[in-house]
Amino acid sequence: GAGVSQTPSNKVTEKGKYVELRCDPISGHTALYWYRQSLGQGPEFLIYFQGTGAADDSGLPNDRFFAVRPEGSVSTLKIQRTERGDSAVYLCASSLFPRGGLGETQYFGPGTRLLVL
């Protein structure tokens, strides 16, 4: 079956511009996560959705970052007034249940590589 997909795969933008990154989770997965991976580092949590609502957005670095999941499936990560420091790979993951009692596995997409010039 299809895995998590993310578009675009690469995005180059200029400082100050607005960008949207899209994530299509695995069909039927109710939980969706966004992570950011900077060069040479492990992924860092940004936000997670339980259905349509953001259950934990504690990882969003500031108010320029926002994410939505209006119908409980596709999610969009939005970055306003981009800065060079936002350059990273943005990873999306999904899991079957938000609170898997046995340690639900998160399945990752290929990521969107964002470069802010």
Added chain:
Amino acid sequence: AQSVAQPEDQVNVAEGNPLTVKCTYSVSGNPYLFWYVQYPNRGLQFLLKYITGDNLVKGSYGFEAEFNKSQTSFHLKKPSALVSDSALYFCAVREGRGYNKLIFGAGTRLAVHP
């Protein structure tokens, strides 16, 4: 706060030899531990996880990991390395209180030489 440490930036192994990639963790509750692998320009692929039960966990592609509670470690192992195992490996922990975010280590690059 929970954390994960991968003490080695890179591990070099000859093909056919056993490999170990180290991971230690710190959590306040019960740990849920994961290993992922990342190939160039690709996302993270799930290898295996420890939830409870046997301390030796078997996963994909012949990998296994040993959970050691007293040493707070979860080292990844494989009896015989392949050149195709060369990749970036990440250990992650999820605190077992319902919090769903994964905390990742910085990663270890595995290089398997022919």
